[in-house]
Every structure is written in C-alpha cells, then in structure tokens.
Amino acid sequence: MTTMDFKTLLPTWLQDHALPLWTGAGMDGATGTAWEALDHDGVPCADMQRRLRVQARQAYCFAKSENPAHQALALRLFRFAMDHGFDSASGNLAARLAPDTSILTAPHDLYDLAFVLLAASALRAIGVDVAADLERLEVELAKLKAPRGWYENAARDLPRRQNPHMHMFEAATALFAITGKRRFREMAEECLGLFCNVFLTEDGRVLEYFAEDWSPLGADEQAVEPGHMAEWVYLIDRYEQVTGRRADVRTSTLYGAVLARRDITGLLPDRADPASETRRMWPQTELLKAAVAMARRGETPEGAPSPEAVMSLMWEQYLDTPVAGGWYDKRSGTGVLLSDNMPASTFYHILVALRFYLSDGTSV
Numbered sequence: 001m002t003t004m005d006f007k008t009l010l011p012t013w014l015q016d017h018a019l020p021l022w023t024g025a026g027m028d029g030a031t032g033t034a035w036e037a038l039d040h041d042g043v044p045c046a047d048m049q050r051r052l053r054v055q056a057r058q059a060y061c062f063a064k065s066e067n068p069a070h071q072a073l074a075l076r077l078f079r080f081a082m083d084h085g086f087d088s089a090s091g092n093l094a095a096r097l098a099p100d101t102s103i104l105t106a107p108h109d110l111y112d113l114a115f116v117l118l119a120a121s122a123l124r125a126i127g128v129d130v131a132a133d134l135e136r137l138e139v140e141l142a143k144l145k146a147p148r149g150w151y152e153n154a155a156r157d158l159p160r161r162q163n164p165h166m167h168m169f170e171a172a173t174a175l176f177a178i179t180g181k182r183r184f185r186e187m188a189e190e191c192l193g194l195f196c197n198v199f200l201t202e203d204g205r206v207l208e209y210f211a212e213d214w215s216p217l218g219a220d221e222q223a224v225e226p227g228h229m230a231e232w233v234y235l236i237d238r239y240e241q242v243t244g245r246r247a248d249v250r251t252s253t254l255y256g257a258v259l260a261r262r263d264i265t266g267l268l269p270d271r272a273d274p275a276s277e278t279r280r281m282w283p284q285t286e287l288l289k290a291a292v293a294m295a296r297r298g299e300t301p302e303g304a305p306s307p308e309a310v311m312s313l314m315w316e317q318y319l320d321t322p323v324a325g326g327w328y329d330k331r332s333g334t335g336v337l338l339s340d341n342m343p344a345s346t347f348y349h350i351l352v353a354l355r356f357y358l359s360d361g362t363s364v
Helices: 006-023 052-063 068-084 110-125 131-142 162-179 182-199 226-243 251-259 281-297 307-317 346-358
Strands: 036-037 103-105 278-280 330-332 339-345
Touching: 006 052, 006 068, 006 307, 006 346, 052 068, 052 131, 052 346, 068 110, 068 131, 110 131, 162 182, 162 226, 182 226, 226 251, 226 281, 251 281, 278 281, 278 307, 281 307, 281 346, 307 346
Parallel strands: none
Antiparallel strands: 036 339, 278 330
C-alpha cells in the first residue's frame, strides 16, 4: 500500500491540477457548459449527451474553489441551469441535453432538483445572492411533494427510490447550514425519517427501491449499494454537526454493514447481496467519508481501515493517473481497468471526500 503524505499532496492535487483541468479542458467553450466526460488523455467526449445534474454538480465544485475565476464559472453554470434548464413547453426541469445543450428530456426529476439546490447552497456560502433562485426552486420542488417525501418526477414514475431523497437530505442540510432557516431543517428531517423508518433495515442495509406506498420491492427487483450505505454514514454525521441534533441512527451498525461488503482489496463493489464484479470510483469516496466521520466520532470499529488506509487504496486504484487531476472511473473486482473516460459527475464525490478528509471531518 502506498505511504504518502496526503495532507500535503491533496490540496495541491485539488487546487493545482483537478480544478484547473475541469474548469479548463472540462468546459465546452462554444456553449459555456461542462462536458459530460473527458477521456483518459484529458480530451472531451464531445459527442456524449449531457445531463443537467452535471452542470449543477460542477457549479457546486467550482464554488468550493478559492479561485475567483472558478467561482465565477460556478455562477455561470448555475445560471445556465436556472435560465436554460427549464423546458419552455412543460415548465419542467431538464434532465438530458444534446451536445448543443438543447433539451432532450425534461422529467422534472427530484434527483436533479436536489443538485441544483445543492449548487445554490454553495453559491450562497460565497456571498452570491441566490434568494430569488431559491424561491423558484422551492416552488418547483413543491410540485413533487407527496404525502411522505417527494415523487420521483412530474409523471410520478415508479419505483420510488431512496437515492434522490438522500440527496435532498444533503441539499436541505447544506441550505440549513448556510441560512439557518427552519424549513430546510424540516426538509432534512423528513428525509431522515424516511431513512430511519423505510430505507434502513435492522441489519444495516439500505434498500433502494419501493412501491408507491413505500413498501420495499421484492428481492428480484431490489438492490443494495454499499456506496449509498457509506454515504448515509457521512450525511448523518454532517446533519448532526450542522443542526446540533442527534439523528437517532446506530451509525456503528450501518458502518459495520458497509465494511462487511468490501471486496478482497478492501474497496466497495457497486452492488452487494450478491456483490457485483465491478467497483466504480465514487463508492470509494463515500467509504473514505464514512471512515473519516467514524474516526472523528471516536467510533471506528476494531479492525476497520483508517481514513489514511482508504485514501491510499483510492490513490493507487483511481487517482494516480497520467492526466493530473483526473481519475479512473471503473475497475473490476480484481483491479482490471474497465472505463475509458472520466465522468465529470464524479468530481463532486471526489472533491467533497477530499475536503472532508483534509478537515478531519469538520467541514466540506
């Protein structure tokens, strides 16, 4: 395993390599938007369709930079989402865009709305006036309100999923942290209630798919993603830090279930029960965040990896690449490289994980 001084290396990797790469080669000069992906040589995958959520995620990441030019680019991407991301006919938020950024689909998806809200929180944190945008986004979110949680999209498609509610929990917590507004804490607590009473099983698994009444789908239609389980460990810790309230979740049980699903390398497969034969980069960032959170809380189980051990594995398997500031997206369980590009959407996972690690779990 690599022995490196990550507390010295990673700030340089983020500020001098990753952020310049994704604010430079990662941007389409013709449209002013973010490319969906770069190949492993750092060349844009220009023919790929784009997702609006990627524009919002990159806006969030660039807003976290200390470079004013990056922050200005964050605002530009956010403005694109707000000013051009809603379909003129239906009024719905777009999901998929053509390479020329014309709207292909506009389902008004909860997942996408959550990330535009998260981007708004990051801009608000650096002093950008997004009050009118937040007001509009809350109106758009209200269109999806269900008796419990939110619907998937305007069409109320099934199955219902835990994943968009997890990201609503994240966005609402971030908005409460920066505004102190009670309504955002209440949004977060509604998501937390679903997690405790619907998504989480007694043995620490987090189920993904549900019927309209929130009853879990059967085993043949169900899934367990260890990366999401680890992500909840981190998000619950953030919620408790931000609100000063206890979440009433046994994070030790949840984290133990995460650790039990690692493969022989010590990393997380994309799916578990049974384990998939692939492991993408993003679940490893969530494993790192969970390890950092549990270490800060003084709740690291005996025999569990330290944050430094997880970081070393991430570096060896995913971040030590020919293009500085890039990454490998997917490997097999035995370590064979399977991906041929770097999805821009993964930068959000990486940036948050590295900032959380560098702060020893106190901030992002």
